Amino acid sequence: MSNLTTSIQLTKQSKYKLNNGQYIPVAGYGVYLCSAEKTRQLVYQALKDGYRHIDSAVYYGNEKEAAQGIQEFLKDHKDVQRKDIFFTTKITNEAHGYDNCKKQIEEIAKDVKEHIDYVDLVLIHSPKTDKERRLGAWKALQEYVQNPNNGTLIIKSIGVSNYGIAHLEELFNWDGYLVKPVVNQLELHPWLPRLKLREYMVKHDILAEAYSPLTQGYKLNDPELLALEKSSGISKIEILLKWSYLQGYIVLAKTEKLERIAQNFNVLPDGQRDEELDETKSFGKVDLPLDVLEALDKPDSHEVLTWGNVDPTEYKDGDN
Ligand SMILES: NC(=O)C1=CN([C@@H]2O[C@H](COP(=O)(O)OP(=O)(O)OC[C@H]3O[C@@H](n4cnc5c(N)ncnc54)[C@H](OP(=O)(O)O)[C@@H]3O)[C@@H](O)[C@H]2O)C=CC1
Numbered sequence: 001m002s003n004l005t006t007s008i009q010l011t012k013q014s015k016y017k018l019n020n021g022q023y024i025p026v027a028g029y030g031v032y033l034c035s036a037e038k039t040r041q042l043v044y045q046a047l048k049d050g051y052r053h054i055d056s057a058v059y060y061g062n063e064k065e066a067a068q069g070i071q072e073f074l075k076d077h078k079d080v081q082r083k084d085i086f087f088t089t090k091i092t093n094e095a096h097g098y099d100n101c102k103k104q105i106e107e108i109a110k111d112v113k114e115h116i117d118y119v120d121l122v123l124i125h126s127p128k129t130d131k132e133r134r135l136g137a138w139k140a141l142q143e144y145v146q147n148p149n150n151g152t153l154i155i156k157s158i159g160v161s162n163y164g165i166a167h168l169e170e171l172f173n174w175d176g177y178l179v180k181p182v183v184n185q186l187e188l189h190p191w192l193p194r195l196k197l198r199e200y201m202v203k204h205d206i207l208a209e210a211y212s213p214l215t216q217g218y219k220l221n222d223p224e225l226l227a228l229e230k231s232s233g234i235s236k237i238e239i240l241l242k243w244s245y246l247q248g249y250i251v252l253a254k255t256e257k258l259e260r261i262a263q264n265f266n267v268l269p270d271g272q273r274d275e276e277l278d279e280t281k282s283f284g285k286v287d288l289p290l291d292v293l294e295a296l297d298k299p300d301s302h303e304v305l306t307w308g309n310v311d312p313t314e315y316k317d318g319d320n
């Protein structure tokens with residue numbers, strides 16, 4: 001094992017600047033499949049452990065409870081303000097199309113507004129309808145970010161999820177296109193590095209949010225990963241999460257086990273507060289030995305572990 005490490009200046013408090021000037025915390029806690037009853041407690045605990053970014057979706061059926069968890073945490077922690085927390089939701093395929101999208105945003109508003117006032121980010125969850133409906137939804141979302149005072153719901157940023165290059169090109173080439181997506185949320189891990197799409201997104205200043213960074217558990221007993229864990233002395237969870245941070249992703253991990261929330265977040269080092277500037281500086285570093293990184297590097301791998309193993313970024317109108 002060589003002593004060389006590859007590192008990135010990043011801490012628990014780090015945020016990336018989006019292409020619209022807003023900031024997004026690099027570490028996100030996702031609530032896919034968390035039951036509505038448990039979500040409030042899980043989100044509260046995630047915030048208590050230091051997460052400042054919660055990822056939900058209409059499809060998950062727990063947006064309201066996630067928002068309630070945030071509200072309760074803020075009530076109990078007066079040193080943290082709403083602006084310090086980033087809340088994302090995603091619209092379903094049924095909300096594609098201009099009118100459908102507006103209708104679903106009204107429903108989201110009913111669920112979350114009384115608890116958290118506004119939503120930081122709304123994503124189109126997947127491209128899996130057709131061009132007209134995708135663009136109709138984007139037209140509606142653009143209006144919300146451009147007219148935040150229209151009374152329905154303040155949405156600070158909009159983005160996409162599971163979009164491939166063709167879906168992004170379709171958006172950029174549309175004559176109604178006004179607002180750039182700030183992120184594309186994608187399945188990303190060593191078995192699915194999506195190099196071409198990532199390069200395209202870098203060129204267009206769209207950040208990558210990595211979902212299923214722990215492979216939804218599917219690869220946690222992969223012999224190569226277990227061998228790396230043994231030879232490096234670094235846990236496989238830490239290896240996978242650090243790999244993700246080192247790619248420059250916003251990392252969305254999920255666990256329903258309370259003790260694992262802190263374990264996952266603590267992979268990042270603590271930031272240091274610069275009292276003079278009244279801001280948290282990213283002096284800490286995330287690092288992994290070069291040979292661990294090299295062993296994980298699978299540029300040609302394309303294993304889709306979610307979405308029924310069918311890559312949604314490759315969806316063509318008319319496919320199932
Ligand atoms: N836009 C999209 O289409 C998608 C978005 N997402 C978002 O990304 C988030 C994260 O992705 P997700 O697919 O949930 O998968 P993850 O890669 O985060 O994996 C979650 C699985 O890993 C296990 N796990 C988590 N932490 C640990 C740990 N420390 N030790 C051992 N096992 C652990 C969990 O089990 P346990 O709960 O028992 O700890 C769970 O089974 C989602 O919650 C959602 O917000 C996810 C998929 C698709």
Ligand SMILES: O=C1Nc2ccccc2C1=O
Binds near residue numbers: 306
């Ligand atoms: O979070 C999610 N996990 C998923 C797995 C399969 C299909 C969609 C999703 C999500 O949106």
